[in-house]
Every structure is written in C-alpha cells, then in structure tokens.
Amino acid sequence: MSIIVYIEHIEGAIKKTSLEAASYASALAEQQGVDAKGVVLGTVSEDQLASVGTAGLSTVYHVNDDQLNAGVIQAHAEAVAQAFEKAGADTLILAKSSLGDAVAARLAVKLDAGYISNVVALPSTSGTYTVKRSIYTGKAFAESEITKTNKILGVKKNAVPLKTDGAPASVEALEVNLSEGAFAAKITSIDKANDEIPLPEADIVVSGGRGMKGPENWNLIEDLAKALGAATGCSKPVSDSGWRPHHEHVGQTGVKVAPTLYVAVGISGAIQHLAGVNASKYIVVINKDPEAPFFKAADYGIVGDAFEVLPKLTEAIKAVK
Amino acid sequence: MKILVCITHVPDTTSKIQFTDNNTKFDKTGVQYIIGPYDDYALARAVELRDQTGGKLTVLNVGEAETEPTLRKALAIGADEAVRINAEPTDAFFVATQIANHAKEIGYDMILMGRESIDFNGGMVHGMVAELLGMPSVSPVMKLDLEGDTAKIAREIEGGKEYLEIKLPFVAGCQEPIAEWKIPNMRGIMSARSKPLQVQELSGDVVATKTVAYEMPPAKGAVKLIDSNNVQELVELLKSEAKVL
Numbered sequence: 001m002s003i004i005v006y007i008e009h010i011e012g013a014i015k016k017t018s019l020e021a022a023s024y025a026s027a028l029a030e031q032q033g034v035d036a037k038g039v040v041l042g043t044v045s046e047d048q049l050a051s052v053g054t055a056g057l058s059t060v061y062h063v064n065d066d067q068l069n070a071g072v073i074q075a076h077a078e079a080v081a082q083a084f085e086k087a088g089a090d091t092l093i094l095a096k097s098s099l100g101d102a103v104a105a106r107l108a109v110k111l112d113a114g115y116i117s118n119v120v121a122l123p124s125t126s127g128t129y130t131v132k133r134s135i136y137t138g139k140a141f142a143e144s145e146i147t148k149t150n151k152i153l154g155v156k157k158n159a160v161p162l163k164t165d166g167a168p169a170s171v172e173a174l175e176v177n178l179s180e181g182a183f184a185a186k187i188t189s190i191d192k193a194n195d196e197i198p199l200p201e202a203d204i205v206v207s208g209g210r211g212m213k214g215p216e217n218w219n220l221i222e223d224l225a226k227a228l229g230a231a232t233g234c235s236k237p238v239s240d241s242g243w244r245p246h247h248e249h250v251g252q253t254g255v256k257v258a259p260t261l262y263v264a265v266g267i268s269g270a271i272q273h274l275a276g277v278n279a280s281k282y283i284v285v286i287n288k289d290p291e292a293p294f295f296k297a298a299d300y301g302i303v304g305d306a307f308e309v310l311p312k313l314t315e316a317i318k319a320v321k
Numbered sequence: 322m323k324i325l326v327c328i329t330h331v332p333d334t335t336s337k338i339q340f341t342d343n344n345t346k347f348d349k350t351g352v353q354y355i356i357g358p359y360d361d362y363a364l365a366r367a368v369e370l371r372d373q374t375g376g377k378l379t380v381l382n383v384g385e386a387e388t389e390p391t392l393r394k395a396l397a398i399g400a401d402e403a404v405r406i407n408a409e410p411t412d413a414f415f416v417a418t419q420i421a422n423h424a425k426e427i428g429y430d431m432i433l434m435g436r437e438s439i440d441f442n443g444g445m446v447h448g449m450v451a452e453l454l455g456m457p458s459v460s461p462v463m464k465l466d467l468e469g470d471t472a473k474i475a476r477e478i479e480g481g482k483e484y485l486e487i488k489l490p491f492v493a494g495c496q497e498p499i500a501e502w503k504i505p506n507m508r509g510i511m512s513a514r515s516k517p518l519q520v521q522e523l524s525g526d527v528v529a530t531k532t533v534a535y536e537m538p539p540a541k542g543a544v545k546l547i548d549s550n551n552v553q554e555l556v557e558l559l560k561s562e563a564k565v566l
C-alpha cells in the first residue's frame with residue numbers, strides 16, 4: 001500500500017499548501033512504514049516537480065497535459081483516480097483549497113473512500129482509523145473514524161510542520177484516459193490579480209475593517225503588509241461596500257485563513273469574522289476601542305488609533321528587516 | 322425547469338458550541354437554528370431563476386423532524402415544495418447518497434447547494450452528489466446566469482475568478498455574492514403553511530465515516546497589551562515569540 005498526494009500548482013509553481021500536505025503524507029507514511037508519492041497535473045518544469053521531494057515524497061507522477069492547467073474539476077478527479085490506482089494507494093492526501101475540495105468530493109465516490117476534511121493532526125491507526133478535524137468553523141474539533149478501506153484526508157494548514165530536508169523526487173510521466181464528459185464544464189476565461197500573495201496561502205495576513213474609514217486609507221494596510229511580506233484581507237462590510245475585492249473577505253462566509261500571524265486593524269472581532277481566523281498561530285489586534293471583542297481572541301494588542309499606529313509600526317518593522 | 326436546493330439546518334453563526342454526554346453529543350440547549358448561510362445564497366438565487374424561467378423549486382433536507390421549521394422558512398422565502406428525508410445526517414457520503422437517490426427519481430435540471438455546511442464545513446456533499454449522478458459539479462459559485470440550457474458561471478479561485486459554461490443538468494455549491502439573502506415576508510409565511518412538505522424514508526444506508534468524540538479548543542491566554550507609543554515592543558515580540566520577523 002502507499003499514500004498519494006494531490007499536488008496543486010499556480011502556473012507551474014508548486015503551492016506551499018500542497019508541500020504542507022506532502023509533509024503530512026510523508027509523516028503518515030513513516031508512521032505506517034509505507035511510501036508516499038505525489039501526482040501533479042498540467043505544465044510544470046522538471047525542477048519544480050523534483051522539488052516536491054523536499055517534503056518527503058519519493059516519486060511524483062506527472063500528467064503533462066495542458067488541458068489540465070486550469071482547474072477542470074471532473075478531469076482532475078479522473079486523472080487523480082488513475083494515479084491513485086497506478087500507485088496502488090489506499091490513502092489520498094490533499095491540501096484544503098477551492099479546487100482540492102471540489103475534486104476530492106468526486107474522488108470519494110470514485111474510489112469508494114471515506115473522506116474527512118479540515119484535518120488538523122495525523123490519524124491514529126492503532127485499532128480503528130480515527131482522525132481529528134476542525135468543525136463548526138474552528139469553534140470545536142471532532143475525532144472521526146473512517147470505516148472504509150480507502151481514505152481521503154483534506155489537510156488544514158499548520159497540521160504538521162513543513163518538511164524541507166527530503167531528497168529530490170523521481171519524476172515519472174503518467175498517461176491518463178480522460179472521458180469526454182470530463183470537460184463538460186468549459187472554462188471560458190480566468191480573471192486573476194497578479195503579483196500578490198494569495199490569501200489562503202499566506203504566512204502573514206494584514207486585514208483592515210470598517211475602522212479604516214474608506215478605501216483611500218488602504219495604503220496604510222498595504223504598506224504594513226509589504227513590510228511584513230504579508231497578504232491583505234478585510235472584513236465583510238469592507239468588501240460589501242466595494243472598498244476591497246470580494247476574494248479578500250475573511251470569515252465565516254469568506255476566506256478562512258490559518259497564517260502564522262494575523263494582524264487585524266480596525267476590525268471589531270465579530271464571531272463571524274473570528275471564525276475565519278481562529279486557526280492562526282498568532283493574532284495582533286489594533287483597535288481604538290479597548291472593549292473590542294477581538295482583543296479576547298488576540299495574543300498581542302494595541303489600543304490606539306490605526307491612523308497613528310500603522311505608520312509607526314510599519315517603520316519599526318522596516319527597520320529590523 | 323425543475324430546480325432542487327439542498328439546505329442544512331445548522332446552529333446560528335453566533336451560537337456557543339458545547340457538547341454533552343462526555344463530549345460525545347452536540348448540546349442543543351438554547352441553540353437557535355437557521356438555514357445554512359451558504360444554502361441561503363443558493364436558495365435566494367434559485368428563487369430568482371425559478372421566477373425567471375418558470376417551473377418548480379424544491380428544497381430538500383436530510384434530517385429529523387426538528388428541521389421542519391427550517392424547511393418551512395425556505396418555503397416562506399419562495400420554494401414551491403419541500404422534501405425531508407427522515408434520518409440523522411451523520412456523514413456526508415450518507416447524505417449525498419440520499420440526495421442522489423431522490424434526484425435520480427425526479428430528474429432535476431439544476432441542483433444548487435451551499436459551498437459548505439457551517440457545522441461540519443466539509444464542502445463535499447455537492448461533489449459527491451454530482452459524481453453519483455454522473456453530472457458536472459462546480460464550487461464555489463459566485464455568479465450563475467441561465468441562457469437557454471447553458472449556465473454561465475463565475476467560480477472563485479485563489480486571488481480571482483474563473484468563468485465557466487455548463488450545459489444543464491449540473492450541481493453547484495454556492496456562495497455570495499450570487500444573490501442577496503431573501504427575508505420571508507408575511508405573505509410568504511402564510512402561504513408556506515399550505516405548501517407541501519413531504520417526508521421520505523431512507524433509500525440506502527451507506528456510511529463512510531462516523532464521529533466518535535468532540536473536543537473544545539484550548540482556551541486562549543490573555544492578550545498582551547502594548548502601549549501605542551511603544552510599537553517597538555510589538556516588533557520585539559514578533560521577533561522573539563511569534564518568530565515571523
């Protein structure tokens with residue numbers, strides 16, 4: 001038996017969350033005394049493919065078909081199912097993402113597998129196979145048992161430390177047969193903001209709320225983000241008012257982030273916002289109201305006016321970088 | 322046009338989550354239940370599309386009798402009929418099998434769901450149903466328009482959007498801003514009382530996972546407050562404790 005990881009890339013660059021999933025898979029493989037492999041779909045360079053080995057994978061199957069560069073859900077599911085078979089795998093690991101979730105759900109049926117998402121730790125495999133996952137949008141955890149032979153685990157960020165000391169993986173070309181129906185959903189165009197760090201991937205996130213007063217003040221958020229090497233986010237009313245694009249909205253109904261550091265500026269800390277950030281390792285809150293509920297969820301807080309604090313903080317960070 | 326919207330009956334987003342029976346059962350005491358927020362988006366768009374094309378809009382929940390007020394609310398918002406499949410929804414694969422078996426009998430043109438439920442956040446039921454029915458699936462959907470038998474869809478991807486065209490039938494997991502949530506009005510609430518709500522028994526009993534215990538996250542320590550005139554102290558903490566600098 002072996003473990004296989006569905007690895008995503010952004011225009012040929014392997015995603016960091018996928019490397020985390022690969023690290024999870026290699027830790028699990030070690031626990032079970034089996035081999036962990038990966039599968040990559042679409043156009044990716046040999047170097048990028050082999051780099052997946054740093055996270056502990058022995059082999060990557062590469063399906064070099066440019067029709068798979070875009071996230072065609074059904075086609076990806078069919079290709080990954082064939083890689084799963086080829087590897088003789090009984091476990092599929094993937095990082096949570098908008099594409100990964102959609103692909104894995106189809107695979108659960110194709111592979112007749114038990115699928116658990118939002119996994120936060122390695123499974124316990126002595127006796128029954130149980131795994132810990134985050135539920136109620138981060139407000140609790142569940143210990144869930146998988147009763148099928150085949151298993152799919154959707155891994156949340158920070159579930160295991162990133163492994164970086166593995167040897168380059170050997171790359172094997174894999175041919176797959178895709179059905180005609182696999183391309184029934186036709187992607188007509190893609191509209192993507194360039195040169196920014198994608199929010200769900202970011203290790204540091206700086207978010208602004210209604211306390212920032214208007215879009216004209218976002219340079220303060222962006223300057224701090226730049227100094228920290230962070231992605232920018234916002235609260236829901238901010239994206240609802242069109243101050244920021246929708247894909248930056250963090251929370252229960254938006255993006256869920258799990259960075260090492262989350263900085264919230266002028267955000268009150270409503271429970272729906274907290275639901276999207278409670279998996280962060282460290283939280284900094286900057287708010288002029290000492291009673292703002294966000295301080296209860298924070299590690300570090302500054303009570304003060306964002307318009308005064310942000311420029312000072314940005315300068316102080318630039319000075320040490 | 323026959324549209325199906327699958328809705329969850331979930332604790333209100335502000336609910337305090339607690340467990341009983343030695344952390345093996347969700348504590349329902351004092352919990353307000355709502356239509357899942359993403360399901361509410363799917364329902365709102367489905368009402369608009371039904372009004373535009375005519376036909377019938379069915380809402381479905383896999384759940385026990387306690388979920389009926391939530392189904393009635395969906396009827397008040399504008400669904401034409403409701404179906405409850407009488408079972409405790411313990412596992413996504415089990416729920417998906419129930420939905421797919423029902424859908425096979427009726428032959429819906431479009432099945433809309435929420436991008437994810439807010440209790441277990443799996444985001445998996447729509448993909449499973451689509452695979453079981455051999456239909457395309459797409460999620461998370463932010464925009465959905467119909468032109469004849471083709472849907473024009475915008476799907477959220479990291480840092481942007483992807484535009485797609487799909488021929489009916491298909492399954493979609495929806496999120497904002499696909500439509501504005503609809504609040505039931507008095508007439509809706511009155512008419513919901515007489516709209517049909519059918520209870521169906523199970524059709525298949527396959528389970529792939531089961532939850533054995535729950536756990537609360539460790540309590541957060543108190544916040545370290547830093548004087549706004551001394552941001553240097555924060556920088557030091559980010560360096561020495563959080564190790565991000």
Ligand SMILES: Cc1cc2nc3c(=O)[nH]c(=O)nc-3n(C[C@H](O)[C@H](O)[C@H](O)COP(=O)(O)OP(=O)(O)OC[C@H]3O[C@@H](n4cnc5c(N)ncnc54)[C@H](O)[C@@H]3O)c2cc1C
Nearest residue numbers: 209210211235236251252253266267268272273288289306
């Ligand atoms: C079903 C549902 C789902 C929701 N989902 C989400 C979600 O996913 N994400 C989300 O964010 N919200 C969500 N909300 C909305 C949420 O309840 C809050 O309304 C929202 O998060 C508030 O945004 P805010 O903190 O930016 O604004 P406010 O609540 O208006 O807070 C502004 C804060 O800025 C502070 N402030 C003002 N001026 C300054 C200054 N000069 N310097 C420093 N601080 C200042 C104030 O003290 C205040 O704390 C949802 C609501 C519902 C009902």
Ligand SMILES: Nc1ncnc2c1ncn2[C@@H]1O[C@H](COP(=O)(O)O)[C@@H](O)[C@H]1O
Nearest residue numbers: 327383410434435437438443444445446
């Ligand atoms: N018990 C259920 N009854 C009806 N629909 C459901 C049920 N559970 C999940 N769904 C639908 O599937 C979507 C995704 O749910 P989940 O996979 O649990 O995150 C939800 O937003 C609903 O539209």
